[in-house]
Amino acid sequence: MPTTAPPFQTPGATPCPPTAEMLAAVVEATGAGIAVADPTLPDTPLVYCNRAFLEMTGYAMEEVIGRNPRFLQGPDTDPATAAEIRAAIAAGRAVSVEILNRRKDGTPFWNALSLRPIFGPDGRVRWFAGSFSDVTRSHRSERELRDAQDQLTRLAAETFALAEDLDRAREEADEARIAAENASRAKSRFLAMMSHELRTPMTAVIGMGDLLMGTDLNDQQRAFAKTLRSSADTLLSILNDVLDFSKIEAGQLTLEAxxxxxxxxxxxxxxxxxxxxxxxxxxxxxxxxxxxxxxxxxxxxxxxxxxxxxxxxxxxxxxxxxxxxxxxxxxxxxxxxxxxxxxxxxxxxxxxxxxxxxxxxxxxxxxxxxxxxxxxxxxxxxxxxxxxxxxxxxxxxxxxxxxxxxxxxxxxxxxxxxxxxxxxxxxxxxxxxxxxRHPALPPPALQPTSPVSLRLLLAEDNDINRMLITTMLTRIGHRVDAVADGQAAVDAVRANDYDAVLLDMEMPILDGRSATRAIRRMDGPASRTPIVGVSADALPEHRDGHLAAGLDAYLTKPIDWEHLNAVIVDLATGSREGRVVPAPGRPVPDGGGYSRLPLIDRVKQAELRLALGSDSLDGMLRMLPETAMRELSAIRAALQGDRPQEIRQAAHTLAGLAANFGTPRMAAIARAVNDRHDDPEAIADLLPVLETVVAATSRMVLNPESGGGD
CATH class of the missing domain: 3.30.565.10 (Histidine kinase-like ATPase, C-terminal domain)
Known part of the structure; x- marks a missing residue:
């Protein structure tokens, strides 16, 4: 069709070339696809289309002109929509639809089609002008929104159905009233029931798992107990997610300001x-x-x-x-x-x-x-x-x-x-x-405070001590791998390159001395890895025996973190030939001297709070009473069974735990039990004192305002 005589020019009118060129340019420049069909010709073919129409469909001009627009339809085009378009053309009326069309390369696209009749002087339809817009993206967004809404609707329906079943089981005498409850109230009851009925036994499962881990277990039983504890944590995490999501879905989410x-x-x-x-x-x-x-x-x-x-x-x-x-x-x-x-x-x-x-x-x-x-x-x-x-x-x-x-x-x-x-x-x-902040304490920071960042291995069998030491060393700026026994430490040194190793001296499978000797017997650079012993045992003869096993340094609990970091950095970056880092021993109070020590060392706990953050420290402190009672029970059982080495191991663990968390009276008595582990009469005298102090310390840790009965 000549551009100088566009199809919408009224027949017989005086030509106006500038106006025609202007209109043609406007139609060509518009972003929407424009096409014109002639209903006076057989099959109402297209007689004009602009560049945007060709770009949208992928066809060339010669492939379009003279064809009915139905060539854009495909096998997935809605027949009812196509029939609606044909009916509008036959009736000479306007129509607006969204129809699934296909480009020349076969790719589908959603076409927002607006078709309008243009009448001639005789009142008959002379042309049909159509505008075309690709709305595929908005269709996809609407579909995704509908899918999400459908999914949420299904979730709400399933939750409501489950709540109905549970309520009927508990309240069979009042079924008529339950049936009248709306979906929001049913979901609220279900949420409350889930929270109480599942959280209560989960707390017992987790607590019993922790207690079970503290008893005498063989390797297979300990593996079973660890799996039980891990699975309980996973289940509780899933439960928390479901309850949080249900609360949000029920519109019960409120924000603080x-x-x-x-x-x-x-x-x-x-x-x-x-x-x-x-x-x-x-x-x-x-x-x-x-x-x-x-x-x-x-x-x-x-x-x-x-x-x-x-x-x-x-x-x-x-x-x-x-x-x-x-x-x-x-x-x-x-x-x-x-x-x-x-x-x-x-x-x-x-x-x-x-x-x-x-x-x-x-x-x-x-x-x-x-x-x-x-x-x-x-x-x-x-x-x-x-x-x-x-x-x-x-x-x-x-x-x-x-x-x-x-x-x-x-x-x-x-x-x-x-x-x-x-x-x-x-x-x-x-x-x-x-x-x-105490003026002598460093400000909290997110950046490492150590002059160098080292890769360290920690072997510590007590869960809370392992968490504490790992957290503190990581907080200082080091990377820490943590294991729970001496054999695992030996295996880790054999498999990895560490700048230094920290060993607790009383551990299952292999103790600190045996693990140190095993590392020193290795071939190659691994045998020269710096090893620092960390223990609650401050007796000079025991310290000398530990160092003789091949330690480079030996430190006692409670740990002086600045001193520990200095020792580790010095050993990892300097020469180790013949170097032994001394650590001052702590005198063990006797007689009535224990009462002169505070139940809680506030300065020590303030340092920990600054270093760890309140939430982390409070979470660890909440576990302290239960862990202390577990070790106390182990001491009592070992005394009754005449097993002095088990007394020593439990007392050693308790002393280190107490010292690290700023409970000096408990630490001192536990060290005394450790030192006298082979004297049943001395242990029998110390045990009631230790029981009283553990109980008082636990009360004070859980309720700082109580004073602990001190």
């Missing part, structure tokens, strides 16, 4: 995962941009939960390398977030959690934030989990006014990014550590 310290919150998260990261040989670090406000107002609990989930996932899916947390606050143009930002205006905080883990494909990423969805089926088989952690993160972030997204490369790692909206705090939060 309180002032909190952003660095302290991030540091608490880091401290919480340092042990787990170190156990896999991973680096875990965090940084906050200098111009980011330190004190903000928002919901610290929910922010901590998001970071917890993301860091936990990063460690789970990373086998080498590390995880890095970054925090900053992008200021609006011309505004200083730290000072010029008005306290009442929202402030955006941005977070990144980057790992060097297994990564994901684009297809896996697209499914990642769906409920009960993991990257693929093999993920849940290998790593476990409910697939709810990230959808909970997404809901929490959105509730805090932000968004969350992820970029990832298979085999190279992932970066999770999210934002939240907060406000500036009016003043530093009450109880901020910086306001009450």
């Amino acid at each position: 309180i002032d909190f310290s952003l660095p302290r919150l991030v540091d608490d998260v880091v401290q919480l995962f340092l042990v787990r990261a170190a156990a896999k040989g991973l680096n875990l670090s965090a940084s906050i941009a200098d111009d980011t406000p330190r004190h903000v107002r928002g919901d610290p609990t929910r922010l901590r939960q998001v970071l917890f989930n993301l860091v936990s996932n990063a460690i789970k899916f990373t086998d080498r390398g590390g995880i890095e947390i970054a925090v900053w606050s992008p200021a609006p143009p011309g505004v200083d977030q730290g000072s010029g930002h008005h306290p009442s205006r929202p402030l955006t905080l941005r977070f990144e959690v980057e790992d060097t883990g297994i990564g994901m494909t684009d297809e896996q990423r697209a499914r990642l934030f769906g409920a009960f969805v993991q990257a693929d089926a093999s993920t849940s088989r290998k790593y476990g989990g409910t697939g709810l952690g990230l959808v909970i993160c997404k809901r929490l972030v959105e509730a805090m006014g932000g968004t969350i997204a992820v970029t990832s490369t298979p085999g190279r790692g992932s970066v999770f990014r999210f934002t939240i909206e907060v406000q500036l705090a009016e003043a530093p939060p009450t109880g901020e550590l910086a306001a009450h």
Whole structure:
């Protein structure tokens, strides 16, 4: 069709070339596809189309002109929609539809078609003008939204049905009333029942598992008990995810608005995962941009939960390398977030959690934030989990006014990014550590404080001591692998290159002396690995015997962390020839001297709180009474059975535990039991004193305001 005589020019009108050229140029320039069909010709063929139409469909001009537009339809085109278009053309009326068409290369696309009749002077339809728009992306988004809504609807229906069944079983006499309850109330009852009925036995399972681990078990029984304990932890984690998700879905999520310290919150998260990261040989670090406000107002609990989930996932899916947390606050143009930002205006905080883990494909990423969805089926088989952690993160972030997204490369790692909206705090939060810091203590920091970062191996059979020492050394700046017995330490040294080894001297399978001798008998550089003994045993004759086994240094508990770090760095970076690092012994009080020692060393615990963070330390302290009672029971049973070596091992563990956590009276009496382990009469005299002190210390640890009965 000549461009100088466009089809919409009224027949017989005086030509106006500039106007025709202008209109043709406009039609060609528009982003929408435009096509014109002639209903006066057989089969209503196309007589004109613009460039956008050709680009959208992939056809050339000569392949389009003269054909009925039905050539765009495919086998998956809805017949009813096609029939609607034909009916509108036959009736000479306008029609607007969305129809699935196919391009020349066969790829489908959703076409938003708007068809309008153009009438001639005689009142008859002369042309049909159609506009075409590719709306495939919006169709896909709508479909995904419908799928998500359908999934949530199914979840709500299944939860409601289960709640109905449980309620009928418990309240058969009131079925009529239960049937009248609405879905929201039924879900609330189900949530409360799940929380109580499952958490109560889970607490017992976990507690009994811990107690079982402290009894005399053979290797197979201990493996069974460890599996039981690990499975209980996994089940409790799944339960927590399901309950959190159900609460969010039921609309019961509420947010706090309180002032909190952003660095302290991030540091608490880091401290919480340092042990787990170190156990896999991973680096875990965090940084906050200098111009980011330190004190903000928002919901610290929910922010901590998001970071917890993301860091936990990063460690789970990373086998080498590390995880890095970054925090900053992008200021609006011309505004200083730290000072010029008005306290009442929202402030955006941005977070990144980057790992060097297994990564994901684009297809896996697209499914990642769906409920009960993991990257693929093999993920849940290998790593476990409910697939709810990230959808909970997404809901929490959105509730805090932000968004969350992820970029990832298979085999190279992932970066999770999210934002939240907060406000500036009016003043530093009450109880901020910086306001009450002892002047002699170093400020808390997220960066390592050691001059060098070393790879260390720790062998310690007590779970809490192992957690404490690993956390502290990692906090100082080292990478720590932790094992629970001397044989595992020997195997680890044989398989890996460590800068130094720390050994507790009383361990199962192989004790510290035997493990040291085994390492010294190895071939090659492994035999020259620096070894530091750490023990609650301060008797000079025992110390000399430990050093004679091949130790480079011997330190007593409670550990002086600065001194320990200096010893490790010196041994790992300098010459070891003939070097022995002395450690001053601690006198053991006797008679009534124990009462002069405090139940709690407040300075020691303040140092631990600064180094570990309140949440980490409080969690460890809550485990202290149960662990102390377990070792006390072991001493009592060994005394009754005339097993002095078991008395020594249990007392040694208890002394080290008590010393490390700042309970000096318990530590002193436990050391005395350790020193007199082969004297039944002395142990019988000391045991009631130890029982009283353990009980008083436990009360004071669990309830600091009680005074412990001291």
